[in-house]
Amino acid sequence: MSDYRPAATERPAPPIPPRLAAPAVDAHCHVDLLDVPVAEAVAAARAAGVERLVTVGYSVPSSQWCARVAEEHAEVVAAVAVHPNDAMDADADALGVIAELAALPQVRAVGETGLDYYWKRTDPAVQQEIFRRHIDIAKQLGKALVIHDRDAHADVLRILDEVGPPERTVFHCFSGDLAMAKMCVEKGYFLSFSGTVTFKNAPDVREAAAWTPLDAMLVETDAPFLTPMPYRGHRNGPYLVALTIRAIAALKGVPEEEVATRTAANALQVFGSW
Ligand SMILES: [Zn+2]
Numbered sequence: 306m307s308d309y310r311p312a313a314t315e316r317p318a319p320p321i322p323p324r325l326a327a328p329a330v331d332a333h334c335h336v337d338l339l340d341v342p343v344a345e346a347v348a349a350a351r352a353a354g355v356e357r358l359v360t361v362g363y364s365v366p367s368s369q370w371c372a373r374v375a376e377e378h379a380e381v382v383a384a385v386a387v388h389p390n391d392a393m394d395a396d397a398d399a400l401g402v403i404a405e406l407a408a409l410p411q412v413r414a415v416g417e418t419g420l421d422y423y424w425k426r427t428d429p430a431v432q433q434e435i436f437r438r439h440i441d442i443a444k445q446l447g448k449a450l451v452i453h454d455r456d457a458h459a460d461v462l463r464i465l466d467e468v469g470p471p472e473r474t475v476f477h478c479f480s481g482d483l484a485m486a487k488m489c490v491e492k493g494y495f496l497s498f499s500g501t502v503t504f505k506n507a508p509d510v511r512e513a514a515a516w517t518p519l520d521a522m523l524v525e526t527d528a529p530f531l532t533p534m535p536y537r538g539h540r541n542g543p544y545l546v547a548l549t550i551r552a553i554a555a556l557k558g559v560p561e562e563e564v565a566t567r568t569a570a571n572a573l574q575v576f577g578s579w
């Protein structure tokens with residue numbers, strides 16, 4: 306998540322956009338925070354051409370929920386972690402549960418973990434230690450790492466350099482600029498772009514997305530947060546990753562099926578097939 310508070314909105318859910326020209330994957334969403342049943346969220350996604358999604362845990366209960374739902378729904382796999390905003394809650398017991406969950410076959414990544422210097426709900430030193438512990442779990446189990454980096458680019462990159470990143474590392478809701486995108490691609494990290502690429506007030510992210518090679522890119526909603534334009538302020542759902550894919554296709558001047566197909570292939574490479 307980008308904000309630790311669910312988006313409180315009374316505005317209606319946006320309509321399902323026309324189906325994408327090729328199947329797509331929402332690489333990061335919070336199905337437990339949507340106010341619709343899982344089956345309904347999956348059906349809406351499928352109607353828009355979004356055939357698979359990754360539901361991402363941010364606490365022990367949320368991670369347990371994500372692991373269970375991924376077991377029950379063929380379209381869904383899970384990531385598990387304690388969010389950096391709540392890193393103060395990540396004691397040895399909590400990290401033990403996260404490690405057990407991360408070993409499950411339907412759990413494909415450790416995350417979202419990382420650093421959040423915007424909210425700073427937990428002391429940065431504690432966040433850094435808990436980030437390192439999550440990286441350890443991912444490496445030990447051979448799972449992907451899903452990073453939450455808010456206003457903490459330099460420290461996130463430094464810690465990855467210090468400990469050595471897992472083989473597959475994703476910057477969720479990439480919020481860096483062109484220079485940072487180049488650094489990440491150079492290191493073999495995947496950049497996951499969210500609805501922020503549709504926001505007029507995020508020119509740096511748009512520039513980064515326009516440059517980022519399709520073979521290093523994922524797309525995500527971070528639903529229920531970060532609803533793409535023209536529905537900013539309404540509630541988000543995995544089906545709306547279709548709008549983000551279309552925005553990236555327009556930025557790059559390529560057909561939408563190319564963005565959908567290439568980012569879906571990357572998602573399977575990062576998280577394994579499902
Ligand atoms: Zn998230």
Ligand SMILES: [Zn+2]
Pocket residue numbers: 306307308417453454477478
């Ligand atoms: Zn996040």
